[in-house]
Amino acid sequence: MARFMTLCSSSSGNAVYVGYQQYGILIDAGRNAKQLKLSLRDAGIDPASLKAIFVTHEHTDHVSALRVLASNLHIPVYATGGTLAALNNAGILDGRFPFEKLMPGGVAVGDMQVAPFATCHDAKESCGYRIDMPGCSVGIATDTGRVCAEMLETLSGCDLVLLESNYDEEMLEYGPYPPPLKARIRSGIGHLSNDDCAAAAALLLQSGVRRFVLGHLSRENNTPTLATVCTRNALKRMGAVPDRDFELLAAPVESMGKYMVI
Ligand SMILES: [Zn+2]
Ligand SMILES: [Zn+2]
Numbered sequence: 336m337a338r339f340m341t342l343c344s345s346s347s348g349n350a351v352y353v354g355y356q357q358y359g360i361l362i363d364a365g366r367n368a369k370q371l372k373l374s375l376r377d378a379g380i381d382p383a384s385l386k387a388i389f390v391t392h393e394h395t396d397h398v399s400a401l402r403v404l405a406s407n408l409h410i411p412v413y414a415t416g417g418t419l420a421a422l423n424n425a426g427i428l429d430g431r432f433p434f435e436k437l438m439p440g441g442v443a444v445g446d447m448q449v450a451p452f453a454t455c456h457d458a459k460e461s462c463g464y465r466i467d468m469p470g471c472s473v474g475i476a477t478d479t480g481r482v483c484a485e486m487l488e489t490l491s492g493c494d495l496v497l498l499e500s501n502y503d504e505e506m507l508e509y510g511p512y513p514p515p516l517k518a519r520i521r522s523g524i525g526h527l528s529n530d531d532c533a534a535a536a537a538l539l540l541q542s543g544v545r546r547f548v549l550g551h552l553s554r555e556n557n558t559p560t561l562a563t564v565c566t567r568n569a570l571k572r573m574g575a576v577p578d579r580d581f582e583l584l585a586a587p588v589e590s591m592g593k594y595m596v597i
Contacts, residue, residue, distance in 0.1 A: 337471050339495055340594035342366075342374040344477075344550040344586035349397050351475055351497060351550075352594065354380065355447050355468045361388045361404075362464055362475050365396045368403040374590035382408060386444045389437075390414040391454070391478060392461035393421035406431035413437050415451060417460025437462075452489040454479035457524045465489050471597045473497075474544075477551040480523040482535040491542030494597050497586070498536060500549035500566065501526035502556035510556050526551070529562050533569035540570055540581060546597075550586040559585035 338354035348365035352375065359380065364371060372382045387410055391397055401422070405412050412434040414422065419436055422428050435442070441450030446469055451462035456478045463476040463486065474490040476482070477499040490496050507517055507528075520526050527535070536547055549562045563585050567577055575581050 337468050337473070337597040338380075338594040339473055339497075339548075339597055340378055340380075340591045341497070341548065341550060341586040342371050342590050343588065344552070345396075345588040346501075346551065346553050346555075347396055347588070348399065349477065349551060350400070352380065353447070353466050353473055354384075354594065355445065358384050358386050358445055360386055360444055360447065360449065360466075363391055363397040364388055364400040364404050365398065366400055368400040368407060371400055371404060377590065378593050380594070385410055387449075388412045389449055389451075389464055390418055390422070391463060391475075392456060392458035393418050393425065394458060394478070397478075398422065398427060402427045402429060402431070411435055413442060413449070415460040415462055418458070418462075421459040441465075450489075452486055454486070455481050455483065455524050457519065457522075463489075465493065471495075473597065479527060480525040482527065482531065487535065487538055487542070490539055490544070493539075493544055495546040495548065495595070496536075496539055496544050497548045497550045498532050498539075499527040499551045500529050500532035500557070500562040500585070501551050502528050502553045503558070503561045503565075504528055504530060506558075506561070507553075507556040512555065520556075526553075529557065529565035532562070533566040536566045537569045537573050540573055540575055545580070546582045546595075548584055548586050552585060552588070554588065559587075
């Protein structure tokens with residue numbers, strides 16, 4: 336049995352748990368280690384059952400708990416070479432936990448095969464992940480300014496995809512952010528809008544994806560309702576019926592509270 340849960344998901348902290356049988360991994364470790372452990376325990380998951388942490392990129396909302404959690408649990412951290420270099424520059428790789436550079440084919444953690452794919456983001460060498468387990472697969476794609484054909488191909492056919500739905504175009508346009516920050520978010524190396532997410536989800540639906548979790552919603556420039564309505568409408572326009580042909584939900588800012596069985 337495979338399990339999926341977001342421990343936190345927003346511009347202020349991101350961490351995703353994926354479990355298989357008696358063990359699991361984290362994708363990113365934002366917020367703080369104490370809170371992440373608490374969220375796991377609340378869902379009946381022992382933090383000691385974590386075998387590794389995979390990092391998408393070096394931005395603080397993805398790594399603020401990394402050093403404490405990895406050294407506390409004595410588990411390896413995997414990331415691309417560029418991300419490891421950035422983490423090293425930030426003083427996070429302090430020798431208290433092992434780390435390893437990811438190769439394109441990824442790495443096996445027990446029966447989980449975890450492979451990175453490139454994302455388009457203003458970080459050193461950002462990536463998303465596809466996790467293949469016996470009988471099911473999960474894709475995680477956040478922090479990307481656009482969705483390229485290669486990403487879609489990698490995510491196609493996954494049983495569940497966590498897809499970024501960062502901002503509503505209008506809320507960003509008329510919101511409080513300064514123009515340079517708005518431009519950065521909208522750029523090809525920023526974040527996905529609700530419309531971008533909806534377009535990608537429609538293509539993924541065609542590839543066989545049936546479960547969508549929308550993540551990394553901006554607190555300032557989005558709402559869970561706007562994000563879900565946008566993607567739900569796009570999927571309905573494809574002729575798909577909600578809850579029959581697809582499942583869709585927005586990841587809460589805090590923990591989901593319980594895991595989804597995949
Ligand atoms: Zn980022
Ligand atoms: Zn982020």
